[in-house]
Amino acid sequence: xxxxxxxxxxxxxxxxxxxxxxxxxxxxxxxxxxxxxxxxxxxxxxxxxxxxxxxxxxxxxxxxxxxxxxxxxxxxxxxxxxxxxxxxxxxxxxxxxxxxxxxxxxxxxxxxxxxxxxxxxxxxxxxxxxxxxxxxxxxxxxxxxxxxxxxxxxxxxxxxxxxxxxxxxxxxxxxxxxxxxxxxxxxxxxxxxxxxxxxxxxxxxxxxxxxxxxxxxxxxxxxxxxxxxxxxxxxxxxxxxxxxxxxxxxxxxxxxxxxxxxxxxxxxxxxxxxxxxxxxxxxxxxxxxxxxxxxx
Amino acid sequence: xxxxxxxxxxxxxxxxxxxxxxxxxxxxxxxxxxxxxxxxxxxxxxxxxxxxxxxxxxxxxxxxxxxxxxxxxxxxxxxxxxxxxxxxxxxxxxxxxxxxxxxxxxxxxxxxxxxxxxxxxxxxxxxxxxxxxxxxxxxxxxxxxxxxxxxxxxxxxxxxxxxxxxxxxxxxxxxxxxxxxxxxxxxxxxxxxxxxxxxxxxxxxxxxxxxxxxxxxxxxxxxxxxxxxxxxxxxxxxxxxxxxxxxxxxxx
Ligand SMILES: Nc1ncnc2c1ncn2[C@@H]1O[C@H](COP(=O)(O)OP(=O)(O)OP(=O)(O)O)[C@@H](O)[C@H]1O
Ligand SMILES: [Mg+2]
Numbered sequence: 001x002x003x004x005x006x007x008x009x010x011x012x013x014x015x016x017x018x019x020x021x022x023x024x025x026x027x028x029x030x031x032x033x034x035x036x037x038x039x040x041x042x043x044x045x046x047x048x049x050x051x052x053x054x055x056x057x058x059x060x061x062x063x064x065x066x067x068x069x070x071x072x073x074x075x076x077x078x079x080x081x082x083x084x085x086x087x088x089x090x091x092x093x094x095x096x097x098x099x100x101x102x103x104x105x106x107x108x109x110x111x112x113x114x115x116x117x118x119x120x121x122x123x124x125x126x127x128x129x130x131x132x133x134x135x136x137x138x139x140x141x142x143x144x145x146x147x148x149x150x151x152x153x154x155x156x157x158x159x160x161x162x163x164x165x166x167x168x169x170x171x172x173x174x175x176x177x178x179x180x181x182x183x184x185x186x187x188x189x190x191x192x193x194x195x196x197x198x199x200x201x202x203x204x205x206x207x208x209x210x211x212x213x214x215x216x217x218x219x220x221x222x223x224x225x226x227x228x229x230x231x232x233x234x235x236x237x238x239x240x241x242x243x244x245x246x247x248x249x250x251x252x253x254x255x256x257x258x259x260x261x262x263x264x265x266x267x268x269x270x271x272x273x274x275x276x277x278x279x280x281x282x283x284x285x286x287x288x289x290x291x292x293x294x295x296x
Numbered sequence: 297x298x299x300x301x302x303x304x305x306x307x308x309x310x311x312x313x314x315x316x317x318x319x320x321x322x323x324x325x326x327x328x329x330x331x332x333x334x335x336x337x338x339x340x341x342x343x344x345x346x347x348x349x350x351x352x353x354x355x356x357x358x359x360x361x362x363x364x365x366x367x368x369x370x371x372x373x374x375x376x377x378x379x380x381x382x383x384x385x386x387x388x389x390x391x392x393x394x395x396x397x398x399x400x401x402x403x404x405x406x407x408x409x410x411x412x413x414x415x416x417x418x419x420x421x422x423x424x425x426x427x428x429x430x431x432x433x434x435x436x437x438x439x440x441x442x443x444x445x446x447x448x449x450x451x452x453x454x455x456x457x458x459x460x461x462x463x464x465x466x467x468x469x470x471x472x473x474x475x476x477x478x479x480x481x482x483x484x485x486x487x488x489x490x491x492x493x494x495x496x497x498x499x500x501x502x503x504x505x506x507x508x509x510x511x512x513x514x515x516x517x518x519x520x521x522x523x524x525x526x527x528x529x530x531x532x533x534x535x536x537x538x539x540x541x542x543x544x545x546x547x548x
Binding site (some may be wrong): 199 | 347377383390394403404420457
């Protein structure tokens with residue numbers, strides 16, 4: 001009996017199809033709902049305090065009205081830039097090693113295991129580790145060591161980015177079809193060249209997504225910065241000095257007993273999220289411009 | 297100029313699967329040689345041994361000798377150099393998905409460090425014309441990705457990519473299996489033209505195609521080379537019963 005012949009069966013099939021589609025839509029809504037709720041609440045609580053001063057002024061002492069988080073915004077940018085400079089190259093390099101050169105070796109398995117463990121380590125523990133390594137030791141002839149500094153904060157964020165970047169890079173590289181690697185080898189391209197110019201390039205959209213995930217994740221980190229960058233009420237771009245950061249400022253203001261500071265904390269959280277979304281979108285836009293018609 | 301290939305006692309394995317057993321043959325320079333045989337008999341494995349692609353599979357192993365011109369490729373040469381001299385068109389089209397059509401064709405040269413833009417332009421056009429693809433893609437060379445072409449177009453793109461590096465030997469593993477009759481006959485014309493300059497080895501399931509383009513034909517069965525002779529002899533008066541059964545369609 002042909003499958004399509006029975007009208008009852010085909011009705012059941014259509015109903016199943018609708019039900020599954022409906023479930024998928026429901027799941028999507030459930031995923032988006034918390035995000036929208038958080039965002040809406042931030043706007044409700046914080047939007048009124050987001051003004052020009054917020055982006056141009058540094059914090060005012062207790063009791064004085066106004067002030068902003070300009071130094072914290074710039075500080076976060078410095079810390080994230082430093083973190084990205086450390087985390088992305090090391091992470092991508094590690095991922096390339098895992099997927100292309102070290103496949104099946106003991107070292108690769110150890111690195112993969114370590115990265116997974118590192119990924120699960122609570123950020124406060126990472127902060128303490130960074131403190132013990134960078135802030136605690138008093139080595140007078142080495143710069144940047146022995147005290148709280150933007151440098152220590154950036155390194156802490158960079159280290160936290162490494163496992164995510166490393167493992168996504170590996171997974172994206174492993175998804176590149178074997179036929180594509182063969183095509184490169186068949187042209188007499190040396191393996192290292194084929195890895196860098198063909199495999200990594202083919203996987204680059206996924207690798208970039210991984211980097212953005214890692215970036216967005218550490219952009220909101222507070223705990224590791226408490227032990228390293230410390231925070232700063234004043235302007236500072238000195239890598240050797242404590243530096244302000246949005247999450248630190250939000251943390252401090254939110255815990256304070258003052259209503260004015262609470263409002264600023266909400267505004268800070270809103271600005272932090274918007275800036276993360278903006279920078280991720282910017283990277284996506286820039287990296288998607290070169291993509292060709294039909295490229296997968 | 298093409299060079300001849302001398303294969304002696306070639307054996308190949310995938311893990312414990314003894315895929316090729318004691319293959320001996322001489323592939324003449326500047327001729328087309330066809331390889332036929334039922335699916336799974338080892339034709340692809342054999343051509344992959346001729347440019348040391350077989351060993352890129354971690355479970356694969358190969359013994360015996362392959363001499364291309366004067367060079368014993370398993371003894372005196374690096375795989376990378378060998379693959380540059382011996383081009384390959386794979387059974388399944390495999391263009392670089394993130395590269396434009398132009399970059400796909402130029403990739404072999406570019407990846408080996410060649411940069412002269414004017415010369416690259418010329419080579420890309422010539423290679424695409426040779427593979428009968430130029431007219432279909434000349435307006436989208438840099439706009440479209442290699443992956444956006446149809447299967448048959450992708451295969452011709454891969455042929456162009458192999459031609460662009462100007463190899464001495466061209467290995468073609470069923471280059472026309474995904475092509476329509478018009479493109480197929482274009483590819484056959486191309487093989488005809490190319491064999492004055494290159495040595496061509498072509499795997500095919502299409503007997504008429506073997507008969508049309510190749511001077512020599514080898515019949516593979518279960519990992520062995522059953523018969524290797526002039527194409528005319530193979531198709532009109534084969535010495536081996538199994539060859540006769542295969543070409544007359546009695547099995548396979
Ligand atoms: N990557 C691989 N791993 C393991 N075994 C393989 C692999 N590729 C091929 N084989 C085995 O090697 C044997 C020969 O395969 P090969 O691809 O050379 O056949 P073929 O003659 O090209 O067939 P077809 O006409 O279908 O392309 C087959 O038994 C196949 O199962
Ligand atoms: Mg095959």
